[in-house]
Amino acid sequence: MKTIKYIVQKEIKQIMRNRGMLPIIFVMPLLQLIILSNAATFEVNNIRISYIDNDQTSISRELISKFEASEYFSVSEMYRSKKDADDALKKGEIDVVLDIPRYFERDLVRNKHNSLAVYLNAIDGAKAGVENVYLNQVVRDFNRKISLEIIQPEDKMLKQMNILSIPSFWYNETLNYKTFMVPGILVLLVTMLSLFLSGMNIVREKEIGTLEQINVTPIKKHQFIIGKLFPFWVLGMIILTVGLIIARLIFNVPIVGNIGLIYLFTAVYLLVILGMGLFISNYTDTQQQAMFIAWFFMVVFILMSGLFTPIESMPDWAQKITLLNPIRYFVEVIRMVMLKGSGLGDILWQFGVMSFFAVVLNALAVWSYRKTN
Amino acid sequence: MEKEKVVEVNELTKKFGDFTAVDHISFDVYKGEIFGFLGANGAGKTTAMKMLIGISNPTSGEARVSHFDVHHQAEEVKKNIGYMSQKFSMYDDLTIRENIKFFGGIYGLSRKHIKEKTANLIEELQLQEVADSLVGSLPLGWKQKLAFMVSLLHEPRIVFLDEPTGGVDPITRRQFWELIYAEANKGTTIFVTTHYMDEAEYCDRVSIMVEGKIEALDTPKKLKQSFKTDSMNGVFLKLARNVE
DSSP states (O other): OHHHHHHHHHHHHHHHHOTTHHIIIIIHHHHHHHHHHHHSOOOOOOEEEEEEESSOSHHHHHHHHHHHHOSSEEEEEEOSSHHHHHHHHHHTSOSEEEEEOTTHHHHHHHHSOOOOEEEEOOSSHHHHHHHHHHHHHHHHHHHHHHHHHHSOHHHHHHHTTOOOOOOOOSSSTTOOHHHHHHHHHHHHHHHHHHHHHHHHHHHHHHHHTHHHHHHTSOOOHHHHHHHHHHHHHHHHHHHHHHHHHHHHHTSOOOOOSOHHHHHHHHHHHHHHHHHHHHHHHHTOSSHHHHHHHHHHHHHHHHHTTTSSSOGGGSOHHHHHHHTTOHHHHHHHHHHIIIIIOOOGGGGHHHHHHHHHHHHHHHHHHHHHOOSOO | OOOOEEEEEEEEEEEETTEEEEEEEEEEEETTOEEEEEEOTTSSHHHHHHHHTTSSOOSEEEEEETTEETTTSHHHHHHHEEEEOSSOOSOTTSBHHHHHHHHHHHTTOOHHHHHHHHHHHHHHTTOGGGTTSBGGGSOHHHHHHHHHHHHTTTOOSEEEEESTTTTOOHHHHHHHHHHHHHHHHTTOEEEEEOSOHHHHHTSSEEEEEETTEEEEEEOHHHHHHHTTOSSHHHHHHHHHHHHO
16 A cells, blocks of 8 residues: 555656646646537538529529528529539539529419429538438428418418427437537547556656666556556546536536536546556557557547447447447446436446446456566 | 575576577576676676566576575565666656655655665765756766665665666766675675676676676686786677687
């Protein structure tokens, strides 16, 4: 116990003395949360739409003005030909082209239906899908309006027999993207900092040769590892706290559930991440190597965490892989607890898996740490 | 009178794949002796020393340090030895006092004991004015003297020094050897590797390793006689030249 205390003291002194450290602890979370939470959004707005109006009638102009009125679209100039519009799409100047055919108004009045051509830039399929939905909403709105004006009363009766579904969005009533993203990004921050800092730390001692000096002392493996990891565990908790404060004060993210539960889960989660960092540093000789390996895992973990893309839409095999991803569990839990107010009973499964990971990884780390070659 | 053997090495061997770094070496080191462990770069000195301090497992043969087997009782060995590596291995970002406290602490010295040791050490090396400055800011010679004294904090029976005076000026080297003599006079055994042949002359006995084997082992005086030369430098060159 006393030995561990000496190591912890030494680590804390070294951390505090490292000039780069305090900004990392306090400024990085702030910057990252502010930048990423605002930037990493799937909300599609500012859709750049253009049109080819072959009809030039009051109806066609009315349709365009509908788009102008929508907050999701920004209408740019009209193109004279389909070719001009094609070019603009290719150059990426616009996202959507609305092609209004000739005799649009005449045919609409005469036949009571008509069709429009729409071209979408679908390189980002998800975005194009959303754009299409918005566009159809505007067109449907327009339909309803002109049917009142143009189409006969008996049709009006028919129109009114629509079934309307009224959604109410639970846990995030206003569909605020930040409410969804901020907890997830906080998870990333806690994970990244603790993985990198702990992974680098022991390799650094290898590089400067002090680890050899430690290895010729009668220190026990577990004493050394606990002494090394404890300060970073505390650091992880501090970063979580800083992040939660920022989330609450700046982003107004609700914390519906028990905040103690978040800390409890993080306590176990950090053991997993620190164990991993240590495991990496046992198998590397330089800080660069450790950094590369840590990055490799980080990228896979982030992309497969459900933070940016829902796990449910991954293929089956990928979903199975995510079961090994600690970030996945933390993202789930922090969203559940902060936004839904889930209790310990609801996150028991995630909690169990994390505890299991923590035991396995730390056992591996202690086992793979060799005082003797 | 039979002297106590602090190090007993018998047919100790270390292979890395096909390469034999240390090839069946055998020797003893006695209590209170200054034992010089010489050899050209790559002769296997450091590898042999790493086995003796319990951070490298021998491929075959055995060695006992302070009566403990280095292979099977490595942790017991570690309680009884001090070690100072080629690379300066104290923490640059800790002060002198903090380094002493840390190393004293992990060797299990009591708080009171650490305090005493710190005071003595700072006084002996006359480091009063820099005791609270970071070790990284000290000149290399000071750092090495400090590292030597720190390796003695837990009063080991034997201390292993791996090229302790690499890269320092002759005056500092002289001072360093005065510290070594003082410690040997207290009964501590000194096991030292070096590239400086004048330092070899200061040793009680010297062994010279060539390509993993010990080719010569005796007092500097006898070595010079049997190789018919007037300096250790001559002995070393004759042995090394035989290889080519």
